[in-house]
Amino acid sequence: MLRAKIWGVAVLGLMALRTAPLTAAPVEAGGQVHAVIELFTSQGCSSCPPADRHLAEIADRPDVIALTFPVDYWDYLGWRDTLADPANAKRQKAYAYVRGDRQVYTPQMVINGVAHAIGSDRPAVERAIEQSAGQAGVLSIPVTLSYSGDTVTVSLPAYDGPLVSAEKPASIVLLGVSSRQAVDISRGENRGHSVTYRNVVRSQTRLGEWTGAAQSFTASRLERFAPGCERAVVLVQAGGPRHPGPVLGAAMARFQ
Template structure:
């Protein structure tokens, strides 16, 4: 396992074993425990942790300040991929394959302990302006999409209404955007240069690069991932 290492102004975390995607809401009374647990996992070198704030609880009294409609759509897409009719918060998706209750520490730790990904995904700094992704060829794996998921490292929010009214909560790895940046080919692998200023902008200070197969038209298993921050 390669540790996080500073390269100039960029810190790179390579070859993670687990990607954790937490679907959460500031308006959900059970979510603060899950948000704190995600922060603990985010400190591990072998975990890429992402907090996707959803918008479907906004109507109950507090509009989540980080909610994106796209996050809700991604959670619905996972449910479709697994043949499920229901989505909920806090939901923790592990490597795109299974979901557990995000506030259940024992269940989450079991899932993380059993998780692995078959594809090594590494990043290297190209000066101070870009990072370059490398994912080698592997004929035993299916073609996959390379996703770039930008995030804000941390923020404190005072919740003024709703189920968490009066609480000051800290959030970590808050997803600010998700876009496809290329394909991973089993025969050729992938080498993709990522320009830092263009992808991070002023609203993000880190990003995860995720190689994920498709389950029909829906998201499938995550094959490999890495992350960087500045």
């Protein structure tokens, strides 16, 4: 496992950052989403390939949205991560800030926005899924995706409860996802290895805030999705980008 400091100048490496519905991805075909798992990983981290394989297995579960967020803060170790986006490390550091942690690490899985575990520790990840599912509001709000031409639409029903209000709005986050990316790594800790990543997040867009009224949010597919994104994911998440909280609703779907 690799850890990096969030604050301070030094980065410390320790071994131990026509209107039609979208075609349903497996999670929608299977019904209720029970977990959203975000894996923060790096091609430059020798501890990450087992977690990448674990995420690939989880991605096939019909009740889970499993996402790969490649980070760039290990690029100085000798290999520049070809899929990394600074926005991914920023999201991971925001989670750490909410928990009061002064470090981020890879491979880390964040589950439902409220729990975390080493991504290769399968029992710990399963415990985190079970424990987080019991927290108030987690994945309790239905959300749908549709598109017409270039426009992607996120629709939410009216909600009258304690989790979302004008004083406590939720963030609507739209992700562009590439379902599979194979990478040959020629330098760094994983030199000579080929890793296949599943559900790689290539773009993030915050569509706005939701206060509980029945509402729709729209985005341009061409403007908001990076090339090669075959899937869209929407997260309805308590808190803002600096203070992410529980994932209250989620959906994943595939473009036709």
